[in-house]
Amino acid sequence: MIYQNSKPLLEVRGLRATVNGIEILKGIDLTVRSGEVHAIMGTNGSGKSTFAKVLAGHSAYEVTGGTVMFEGKNLFELAPEERARAGVFLAFQYPIEIPGVANNQFLRLTYNTVQAQRGKDELDPLEFDDFVREKMKMLEMSPDFLDRSVNAGFSGGEKKRNEILQMALLEPRLAILDETDSGLDIDALRIVANGVNQLATKDNAIILVTHYQRLLNYIVPDYVHVMESGRIIKTGGKQLALDLETHGYDWVSIEQRAAAGA
Amino acid sequence: MSMSVATTSGYLENLLQGRSQLPASPLAWFNRLRADAVERVGMLRVPTTRDEEWRFTDISLLTTLQFQPVHTTSHLQAAEVEHFYLEPATIRLVFIDGVYAPQLSTQVPGVAGDSDIVITNLSAAVSAHATTLEPHLGRHAEFRNNVFTAINTAFLHDGALIIVPRNVAVDVPVHLLFIATQKEVASYPRCLLIAESGSAVTVIEDYVALQQGVYVTNAVAEIALADNARVNHIRVQRDSGQAFHIADCAVSLAQASRYQSTSIALGARISRYNLNVQLAGEGAECTVDGLALIAERQLADTHTCIDHIKPHGTSRQLHKCIVDGAAHAVFNGKIMVRPGAQLTDSAQSSRNLLLSGRAHIDTKPQLEIFADDVKCAHGATVGQLDSEEVFYLKSRGLSEMTARNLLTYAFGAEIIERIPVASLKHQLEQTVLEQTQRN
Numbered sequence A: 001m002i003y004q005n006s007k008p009l010l011e012v013r014g015l016r017a018t019v020n021g022i023e024i025l026k027g028i029d030l031t032v033r034s035g036e037v038h039a040i041m042g043t044n045g046s047g048k049s050t051f052a053k054v055l056a057g058h059s060a061y062e063v064t065g066g067t068v069m070f071e072g073k074n075l076f077e078l079a080p081e082e083r084a085r086a087g088v089f090l091a092f093q094y095p096i097e098i099p100g101v102a103n104n105q106f107l108r109l110t111y112n113t114v115q116a117q118r119g120k121d122e123l124d125p126l127e128f129d130d131f132v133r134e135k136m137k138m139l140e141m142s143p144d145f146l147d148r149s150v151n152a153g154f155s156g157g158e159k160k161r162n163e164i165l166q167m168a169l170l171e172p173r174l175a176i177l178d179e180t181d182s183g184l185d186i187d188a189l190r191i192v193a194n195g196v197n198q199l200a201t202k203d204n205a206i207i208l209v210t211h212y213q214r215l216l217n218y219i220v221p222d223y224v225h226v227m228e229s230g231r232i233i234k235t236g237g238k239q240l241a242l243d244l245e246t247h248g249y250d251w252v253s254i255e256q257r258a259a260a261g262a
Numbered sequence B: 001m002s003m004s005v006a007t008t009s010g011y012l013e014n015l016l017q018g019r020s021q022l023p024a025s026p027l028a029w030f031n032r033l034r035a036d037a038v039e040r041v042g043m044l045r046v047p048t049t050r051d052e053e054w055r056f057t058d059i060s061l062l063t064t065l066q067f068q069p070v071h072t073t074s075h076l077q078a079a080e081v082e083h084f085y086l087e088p089a090t091i092r093l094v095f096i097d098g099v100y101a102p103q104l105s106t107q108v109p110g111v112a113g114d115s116d117i118v119i120t121n122l123s124a125a126v127s128a129h130a131t132t133l134e135p136h137l138g139r140h141a142e143f144r145n146n147v148f149t150a151i152n153t154a155f156l157h158d159g160a161l162i163i164v165p166r167n168v169a170v171d172v173p174v175h176l177l178f179i180a181t182q183k184e185v186a187s188y189p190r191c192l193l194i195a196e197s198g199s200a201v202t203v204i205e206d207y208v209a210l211q212q213g214v215y216v217t218n219a220v221a222e223i224a225l226a227d228n229a230r231v232n233h234i235r236v237q238r239d240s241g242q243a244f245h246i247a248d249c250a251v252s253l254a255q256a257s258r259y260q261s262t263s264i265a266l267g268a269r270i271s272r273y274n275l276n277v278q279l280a281g282e283g284a285e286c287t288v289d290g291l292a293l294i295a296e297r298q299l300a301d302t303h304t305c306i307d308h309i310k311p312h313g314t315s316r317q318l319h320k321c322i323v324d325g326a327a328h329a330v331f332n333g334k335i336m337v338r339p340g341a342q343l344t345d346s347a348q349s350s351r352n353l354l355l356s357g358r359a360h361i362d363t364k365p366q367l368e369i370f371a372d373d374v375k376c377a378h379g380a381t382v383g384q385l386d387s388e389e390v391f392y393l394k395s396r397g398l399s400e401m402t403a404r405n406l407l408t409y410a411f412g413a414e415i416i417e418r419i420p421v422a423s424l425k426h427q428l429e430q431t432v433l434e435q436t437q438r439n
């Protein structure tokens, strides 16, 4: 929701980034204020996941230009774990499987690490178990997933729920959900979207990365951005997502090229 | 060459001097066995890296250590060693620097209930069980070509003797605890396990230290499984970081018997474990898993040989090494399928994790297959931690070090989780956690 006079959480200016020497992000500008929900849409390969991973601090991507401020601080001065502790959360498009690390052990470790950073109490295994089971109920996840290895052998949809479970535990200021809707059937989509909506407050913000309008029926964005070739070429309200659904992406690029040519 | 033979033969002669302390046995065959071994030592020499079987493992340092068995045995109070005990129930035999410690051991019968089960000190029980022992003692662990096994046999005296009678299942694990308390001594631990037809037992062979000095452990274990017997053998080597640990284990499986082995190497400056498993009866099955977790300048060498002699045998092997610092791990896994061993089903996997640029792994699967209708899979990987996994954990707030420790721990935990004794499993999980966190 858009609030009058709310503070900017994330300010991206002219962001450029390369992978293996190839430029993928070619000057991104984006401002996200607390309370807002932004959707970033765009065809496959337009650079959405690259943008998300650059924000999370993945070392495969080299930032070659521009600035990103998070709550007034230079994001690039923070290591990935410091960004996480400061409240940046990325729900991965392809969550990583970690055989041998029990999910409950992992969840508790990350939860307590972030809690400690915030000067809050850590939970012992028993307390944490009660706490995490509550959160899992909200996502209609079976407690069986606690005893399994992190994401190992989870279906696509189960992995996505496990990502949102982590979001629920870590309570980030800025959550970037990269294609959280893909791999979810319609019921799961509703449950996950419900969970995300419950986590949205006036003090945090969400960036939804998707290339389908479907998710946006459940999580209603305040802004919709269209990304193409590593740039945001159009920004609009939630109506823009519906237009993209009906007419595809071509008209946006044509309009953008015409504007650039003029 | 002749130089090195001369020096090592002097070294071997010196080692054998400690035998003068050994009492003679009333049994002629027992004395002959020792004498044969002594004679054999005279014909052998200490292997060097020029020997194929020792190509990667340089033990020349060992020949500078002329250690003898303990003169005066240490008397320990239970309170000093209790932290090594496995709870709740185990039958325990304790050896201090190789010498049996009755006051710390469980007396069987009495506790085990079944008076036919023998779990006791070898030297005291030899006479009473001579007919059962004679066909096994010194018959499985080949000493003709292994100088260390020959030396151990020459010193044959105290040791663990386990005899599980026909169709008896020992319902609690047997904990063989070998405690090193003195430096600059040699000990010659010995185990003999006879699992009679249809019997079942879980044995934990556990090497621990109460000091961090230099000493030598030269251990030999022999395990014989009769038809349909089941043996679960867990071996934990957590010797002092300065110690030498050389060990030989020979296992023989009769028809439809099942042997499960999990060996964990954490300690010792230089360790070598030879495990020979003979599937000598039709339909025998074995699982042979191992984990070496080493750092600094440690060397851990595991040589296994799984020998399929009869048809329908199954073997499974997963060996893992986690190597940090300037440590060096060696794994040589031989799978032999003899001409008669049709329908053998064998799978071997060697997986290795290098945690530092100076760490080093030599892994060598060795398949020798002389039967045509068999299934033999094998594979080896050597790698570093997966950077995507590390990033995922960091993106959730964990530090680089915590992330790496957690992943390293998980790699080793796959083996530890296979240990069927919960208290030992938890103890080792804790040790591995501490070990992966100390760097």
Ligand SMILES: Nc1ncnc2c1ncn2[C@@H]1O[C@H](COP(=O)(O)OP(=O)(O)O)[C@@H](O)[C@H]1O
Residues within 6 Å of the ligand: A019, A020, A024, A042, A043, A044, A045, A046, A047, A048, A049, A050, A051, A060
């Ligand atoms: N690690 C990488 N190595 C090489 N190319 C990459 C890598 N990550 C992304 N790319 C390339 O960058 C472009 C944008 O990819 P991505 O950010 O995943 O797009 P989207 O998420 O919008 O589908 C693609 O052409 C992709 O192939």
Ligand SMILES: [Mg+2]
Residues within 6 Å of the ligand: A048, A049, A050, A093, A178, A179
């Ligand atoms: Mg993507």
